[in-house]
Amino acid sequence: MYNSPVLFFESVTLTEKLSPKTHFVKAAIICDEAYKEEAQQLQAQLYDTPSDTLIFENPADVRKFIVEQKMGTCFYIVANWDDAVTIFSTAVEEGVSEEELQVKTIGEKRKYVYCMKCFTPSEIDTQAKQVQCGCGAHLNVGPFYSKVRKGYIGYPFVPEAEGVM
Amino acid sequence: MFTQELDFKTTDLNTFPFPFRSDNYRYSNDLRKLEDTNLVTITPEYELQVRAKRRLLDEQPEVRYQSFPHTMEMQWEFLEMVFEMAVEKYPQHFELIKNGDEWTFKNNILKEEQTFTFGDPSTLPYEPYDFAGRHFHQDFVLMVNREDNFYLEIGQVSYAALFSAHWNTGMSFDEIHGPVPFVSRNGDNLIDRVRKFLLGINPGEPWTRINWNLMANRWDVNYETMDVWEPQRSLITPENAGKLVRLRVEEQKFYRMSRSNAILFVLNTQFLPLEDLQLRQEWFDLTYSVLQDIPEAMAEYKGIAPYLPQSVEYLRRVDEKLKNQALQTQEG
Structure with a gap:
């Protein structure tokens, strides 16, 4: 849809530091291999909230990972700009809203x-x-x-x- | 090449929607119920304005007309609505003959006739919305209602004031209007209030409001030609402002479409050169008073800041002259 959310320079989902969003029963973290530490730091802050982590390799895996999540899951993305755009777009295509997303990009934004x-x-x-x-x-x-x-x-x-x- | 020099103005002052009611102006929620619910109006400038509109549409189709492919059903709804309104109000000027799905529309002012199959866009020279809109001088913007917002999905715009059908297509009501310093005297967010108001409009009960601006020797200022008109604004002087600066009034009408539930914005734009304000002394006095009192932020937002002082100075000189003449008459 033409008015679906997109990841751009001033997206509301962008953050400098990932932090657990309240009111979600589960966390699903998708990150580049190089930024696994960021994912681990977030997991440490989640305490009792269950979480799954996927290391980003290709969009097909991301889609499968997102589709398998239950309602009430918040998605956290840590990746370089291009990968973050791919993951974000895939999530939106699968019906994830901006309220259910938090994105930290590493390196230069576009x-x-x-x-x-x-x-x-x-x-x-x-x-x-x-x-x-x-x-x-x-x-x-x-x-x-x-x-x-x-x-x-x-x-x-x-x-x-x-x-x- | 299409010229932007204004070669038309409102000649019948009774049809000019003069915007000011008091001697100062602030943004307000000035919506009111439309008395004449038929959007078609034939002014003395009808033919001139329609031909100018068509010229712009032909020369800059991507700038002036935008639609999404999924809007076709709404386009036919619009065509049916405006053609039926035209025939109802001006049967001497327009005819619509229906033979099942085979329709013939006649515009007797322009001496044009088109037969087409309702529902089949291939039988028209343009998309249905574009075709129908080309018979009327107004701009037409269709905003589709989703959740609690409106999204611009079709636009036919030839008299833009800091607007572009090309750029604004697909935007929500909030995105189109923000971020701007729109607050009422009470500090309320007017855009939010207007959006909420529009949500409550019912089919068959259209509303209206008046918007105004000044134009420096042009009838539209869109984003695509900003490099052309922006420098031109500084060419306005108190000596030429009377002829070159126009009071631009946009009579906006809002219709809830009964089938699609979209809101149709109809924008009737009319122009009056500052020098013609003297034809009605009350209009001259109100305009002079309002323009003297425009806050800087509003002047910037409206894009009139570079030539507002020259325009006010022109009006001041005329006012002084009129008062001197009155004094001399009294003394004489």
């Missing part, structure tokens, strides 16, 4: 701007306020994100008019 001149998203530096699109248009990176367009709005501007050369 951010995309959607050019309002050529209608194409492109990856940008996460700190960039102004960028030039491949089509040549200069863009101010706006605060609005579109799930349909898969990027933050890029308002076209004339550099000379704004004193940017």
Whole structure:
């Protein structure tokens, strides 16, 4: 569905530190092999809440792991950005809501701007306020994100008019 | 190439939805029940405005018209609704002949006739919603009701004010309006209140509200052309503001569609150059007073901050001139 949740730069599910969400009866942790320690730290905080952990290798395993979980399970993801997007998308496809997800990404996040001149998203530096699109248009990176367009709005501007050369 | 220079304005002031009721303006929940529930209106500018709209739709189809493939049933519902309204209100201008699913729609103003099979989009030159909308000068936005929110699933927009059918498609009501400094005099979140209000609209009981803005020598400012119109705003001076700056009024109407349960937003946009405000002294006085009192945040949000002072200065000079003339008449 076009308005299904997506993982993007400012997703509400993103966190700097994983912490147990209350009101869930079980935890299901999916992590990259390299970040097993993060998963173990979370498990230590879960006390009596039962948990399962899956080391991410491929989307098919993730799907099977998610489908097997019961209602009332909270999903925790610890992975690099690309893997986290794959796991997140698979979870959403299987009906998991953002309330049932918590995501910690390791390393660089990815951010995309959607050019309002050529209608194409492109990856940008996460700190960039102004960028030039491949089509040549200069863009101010706006605060609005579109799930349909898969990027933050890029308002076209004339550099000379704004004193940017 | 399509020109954005305004070549039309409201000429029949009785049809201009003047927006101000008091001498200062703040955002408020000003929704009221629609008295004439038929959305079709034929103004003196009908043909000019419809032709301009069609030109924009043809030149920038991706910018001006957006729909999701799953909306086809709602599109036919819209077509049926507006065509029947047109025929009911203006039988001399429009005809709809139904022979089972074989329908013929006639627009006698534009001298056009189209026969099609209701329910079969391949029998129309455009998608049903797009085709039907091209016979009326308004913008049409269809928002589908899911849970307690509305999602923009079809948009035909030719008179945008910081809006884009292309960009906003698929967005919820909250996403389209946020984050903006929308609070009432009491500090309430107006967008939330309006959304809740829309949830309660019943079929057959449409509502309306008036939105306003100023436009600097354009009839629409969308995101796609921001690099063009943004620098142009600084070209407004007190000397040219009377001709180039228009009071842009958007009469919004909200209809609950009985079959799909979606909300149809109908936006009738009309323009009046500042110099024409003198044709009604009360309108001139109210506009001058309101524009002097616009808070900075509101001016920024509306995109009028770069030429608001010049517009106010133009009105001040006219006001001074009018008062001097009145004084001289008195003395004479």
